[in-house]
Amino acid sequence: MFHTVIIPSAKRPQILHETIASMLQQQTPADQILITVADKSYVLPETLAFPKVQIVLARPGLCQQVNDAIPYIDSCATFVSILDDDVELAPDYFTHARIFSEEHPEVAAFSGFLVRNGNVERSEGRSLLLSFTDEPDRSFEIQSTVYGCNINTRPEVLRTVKFDERLPLYGWLCDADFGFRCRKFGICVSYNACRLVHLMTSSGRISGTRMGFAQIMNPYYLYRKGVIPFWEVLQSHWLIATRNNLIKLFFLDQKIDRQGRLKGNIIAFFMILRGQIEPEFMEKLS
Template sequence: MRLVVVIATFGRKEQLARLLDHLERQERLPDEVIVSVPDETHVQLHETDRFPVSLVLGRSGLCAQRNQALEQASGRFDVVTFFDDDFIPQDDYLRLLEQAFQEHQDWAVVMGHVVKDGARTAGLRFEEGLQILAAERAQPPVELKITDHIGAYGCNMSIRAKLIGELRFDERLVLYGWQEDIDFTSQLRRFGRVVGLSTLRGVHLGLKAGRVSGERFGYSQIVNPIYLIRKGTVPASFALRLVIRNIGANILRSIWPEPYVDRRGRLRGNLTALAHVMMGRIEPEYIQSIAPSEAK
């Protein structure tokens, strides 16, 4: 099988360079890595003789950048793997992934298990991620568990390329996207299973640099799920749980917010979004009208 790794990145060129270095340790090397960035200021050129690295320049925003990479990859690969620039895969990740797709022709999308997710905390340093993976390797092998999902977690997800066709990420989910991964991969369930594998291991650092502001993110927390319900790609039961959980967390924690989360900004975004929804205004791209501030 031919396997490409796609990395869409923005404002994290040092992190990107470290990830590319780390990918050289894969037991099964990628046949190519495609890096998608708005322009060359977001990337530090990387030289390796272990796999080719190609650069795609163009529109900014996670969905737009991933779409540009898909155009570059079209027709050339059997598996397309998306890694966030702050996801660190275990060294056997791509080998086990290829094996999984070869042995299960009814699988459309495969995602791995995030051993530790810094997106839920203040974030992790690269060195911490490597230490966590080293500790994992010292443990007995993990028992394989296969779990079906509505959609995949975008920090590490892989798709059988022939099923993608003309499907693309929804560019109305602008900037950071949020739920763009579920929207995209849930549409592939009509072709096969969307599964998570316990044996595919990695650490998501959850870096805060390059993300949108608290108020913008808070707006997306409400409007994006509602938009996807109307679009028909996400069940209302799934999306409304997200909305309720996010509003509840932001209300409760805005009293004593975590230092690494702008809870009050998120709550302001939530309230603006709720007002828009009540008026029938479902516009994910509205976040571009919200003044940017420090991202948390």
């Protein structure tokens, strides 16, 4: 099996470097690692010196960066992982992922088991993963989609489905859309043997106003596409986002710009009321 890894990244070269350095310590390392960025300055020279690492200069935006990397996937590739630049994988993640892909051709795409999702330093994440000394749980659960920080699929699926480029910049909910459209090729699952930690590092991410806009506009756009039902837009996205931003606005949350997010929420709601379903408008916000 020839294994290609795609890592879209922006403006955090040190984090990217640490992720790839860790990834190269896998029991069965990837055969090709494509770093896809909008600017070469986002990658340290020592990162490019790693074996099997290749840079792809792409258009800005997560969806565009992944799509622009697809033509560079080696023709021998039979398995592709799309990973965030701030994940820490268990040392046997790739080993279990490859075996699972070969044994389950009915699976179009799958994600691993998140031991921790956010609010964790890399050293702590490594310790958490190394604390698992038992035999990995090889069970899996059918899901409606995949989780964007780690998506495993086949090259032919990725080349056909691709990522929706109308979801700009950080591509909020692009994983939900991608997983939904993958289902024409098979099921989407979560596989427990592939353990990982998502650091969810905030540096390099989009502004509070842009994020707040995406919290409202992107799920409604996916509803209009037929990806998610309207009740999910209301309960799982709009209600949670606006409630958190309103309540936590008064707690002076230094890690999250609640005032900016609330402003973005309001802008998106007004646009939707006017019939403007334009997730791309986020790029015009500061």
